[in-house]
Amino acid sequence: VPVRVDKVGVRTLTVKAIGTEKSDAVARMVRVVPDGKEFAQADSGSLSAGSVSHTPQFPANAVEGSPLLFLNVYPAFLSQAVEGLDSMLQEPYGCFEQTTSTTWPNVLVLSYMLASGQITPEIQMKAESLISTGYQRLLTFEHPGGGFSWFGTQDPAPYLSVTAFGVMEFADMAKVHDLDDTLIPRTTQWLASQQKPDGSWEGDQTEFFSFHTSALRNTAFVTWSLGTAGYTGPEMGLGLSFIKANLNKEPSDAYTLGIVANALESLCEYERPEIEDKLIDFATSSDNRIRANAVKGLHKYSPKLAESHIAEMVKSQSIALQDSGVYLLRTLRPANLSELLPIAQHSRYATVRLKTLDIMPPTSDEKDFAEMMQKEELEKPDPRRDLILLTFFLGLGIALLLLADPSHKRLLSLFFLIISSVTLLSHEKTRTSIQKTALSMGFISSLAWGNTRLMVLPTLMGLWLTWNNQQLNRLGKIEKAPPQTVYAWFFAIGAIIIHQVTQDELSMTFGLISKLGAEGLRLPQVIADMASRQSRFELAIFAIVSLMTILILKLNVWFPPKSLYENPKKRLFVTTIVCLAVLMLLNLFHFWGLKLQMKISGINSHLAILKQLQP
Structure with missing residues (x-):
């Protein structure tokens, strides 16, 4: 059937078939090209602020209906460059290198088009099919x-x-x-x-x-x-x-x-x-x-340390360092952005000044966040310093028990507690180093009282070694305690349980007698010797547990793994179990030693000991 075309342009050609019972139709889009020579013209430019007008001119003798006008507006030069990205998709072939040289660009093209919203279902299907083919080839x-x-x-x-x-x-x-x-x-x-x-x-x-x-x-x-x-x-x-x-x-x-x-x-x-x-x-x-x-x-x-490096780079006289500093200002937007951005904007180098043009000044929310981070930075625990201070206070506690005269212990303890109270009342209720130091002094002074001296150890660790810091870090994740801290806590708690379980009324009686003897009570020589032995044992246990705790905390630093594949957590676990076993044996030997000495001295029970005390 002959078809006559009267006008140029995109037309629809429809063919219908009509029957007595069923009918059907097929429509096709047909582009009718004018009978003549095509002339193409392109104009480009930049849009400035305000309204812009441009009037195209078509030849007067152009074939009727043939003039066409296409308008593309790009927000940036890059948009124009990536418009034809789908043409980069290639069929994978060859060895590993050749397969990679086609498949990896396919991956990057698809990734960018998905991220920029320029993908169509047809292009996505084509890209995914080519990537799947390349992936299967790479596996071979x-x-x-x-x-x-x-x-x-x-x-x-x-x-x-x-x-x-x-x-x-x-x-x-x-x-x-x-x-x-x-x-x-x-x-x-x-x-x-x-x-x-x-x-x-x-x-x-x-x-x-x-x-x-x-x-x-x-x-x-x-x-x-x-x-x-x-x-x-x-x-x-x-x-x-x-x-x-x-x-x-x-x-x-x-x-x-x-x-x-x-x-x-x-x-x-x-x-x-x-x-x-x-x-x-x-x-x-x-x-x-x-x-x-x-x-x-x-x-x-360490945001604060990084910000100091960025400041040094921005203020440098080197164009390379200034350029890198501006790059970090743009990507990180650090807390000192409001201070450093004006410095970069007035750089002696034009290229550096140009790169600052797309850096937005800090918003009010960013300024508030920077102030909050600076405040948190002041209160942020320093693991190295805190471990040093913990070691110092444990040593102070041992020295207090060894050297302090019994008549001065109460006065010294009262002095430490007063300092702790004044510090707590004069500061906000945040765990700053000053407060933790004062509290540590108070807890150390309590070693002079009671039979729960080992309880001072987890109290100090609670101040200086956080089990799990619930503050969010810069990545928005909860900071968890390192494994050595967890094992140190586990050991301290286990040491207290072992010590309390293995000490019965007899040990507590000798501990009480030791304090009464320090207050001037006359004691039989045998009982005085056993009370002194109990006092020395409690001091020794506190010193041993303290040293073992520091050992666990610094094990992988003092004794690094000899093999590359040696598991440091396993070493910590084994060391912790060995230390707990040693403590168990020491407590049991001491307990059995006291029992044996009592039997040799003819003392049957702790009540018999109390009856021999003379006021």
Whole structure:
């Protein structure tokens, strides 16, 4: 059937079939192109504030209905650049390298289009299909024992660099595509197992990667890879230690420094408080990229220290440090933003001033938050200082029991308690160091009274070693006590229970007699000797429990694990159990010793002891 077209443009062609019982129709969109030569013209420009008008001009002799006008408005140049991102999607092919060079860009394109809202169902389906194909191809290059290589089992062994490269790819892929739950854990575990005792990853340095000529670069690259995947094993700290120790020993080319900077950057997304000391070291690096990423990571664990580094960078005369400082102002928006932003805006370098234009001044909420954080920073416990003070007060308690004259103990105790009361009344009810120090003095003074001297130990630990700090950290998560603190608490409580269970009325009687003797009561020599023995034992137990508590707290510092894979928590557990067993034996030996001495002296019970007392 001939069809005549009268006008140009997009038209609908409909074909209908009508029958006696059923009918059907098919419609197709048809673009009718004018019979002539096409002329295209494009105009572009920037929109300024206010209204803007532009009048297009069409030729007078144009075919009727052929002129078309398209208008695109982009909020930024980047929007125009990414409009054709879907054209970057490619079909995976080839070996590990070729498959990665097509699949990883597919992952990044899909991730960006989803985040920016530019995706369509058709493009998403196409991208997900290509990613699934690439993922299945990549799995064929895995070796049975773990790790990846260029051609899979055709290669004699997996390669360190290929596996590290794959881990980073899989970490990005997991954000937009379902993976085998065990893939990333088993691959990162294989990478971690390749670490040398000195903390380095050497690889075989014969692979195709050009950077495989340096243990420092390899170590930084694997650390970067593991950090991207969120790995938190002890190998991360050992790797950073190796990087720090060797950074200035090898030639610091830009490539090596860039990989080290990326390794530090990868550690910022996840919470790893155990590497805080390493980040502090890197925060003074001479390379501005390494320094900036270290400060970025440090900001999670010590905001005040990170802010001081940022201030130093912004106020520096170096353009590289100023540039990194402005980058940190933009990404972190630290508490001292209102102070540092004007300094950066008046920098002597034009490029630095330009980069401050997109940094918004702190809002009122941010200012309030900064003030709150500054107040909390003043009250924030310092673990090292608190452990030193705890050790000091335990030593003070031992000295008090050893050296203080009985007639002065009550006066000394009253003095300490008065100081504690005055401190509590003159300060807000917050656990500041001044208050905790005064309270500690009061508790130490109470050692002079009663038979519950060991109770002073958990009281002091309650002041200085928090079991679980319920304050939220900068990541919005509850800060939990480190394992050594938990085991120290467990030991202190266990020590009290053991001491109370193994001490019967006989021990308490001798403890009371010891105090009465100190007040001038005349005692038979045998009873006086046993009372003195009980007093010395209580002092010894307090000193031993105190020293054992400090040992548990500092075990992994004083006696670090000899093996890379030795579990530090297991060592803490075993040490705690051994210390409790030793205490149990000491208490039992003392108890049996008193019983034996009483039997030899002809004393049958604690009531017989009380009858022999002379006023």
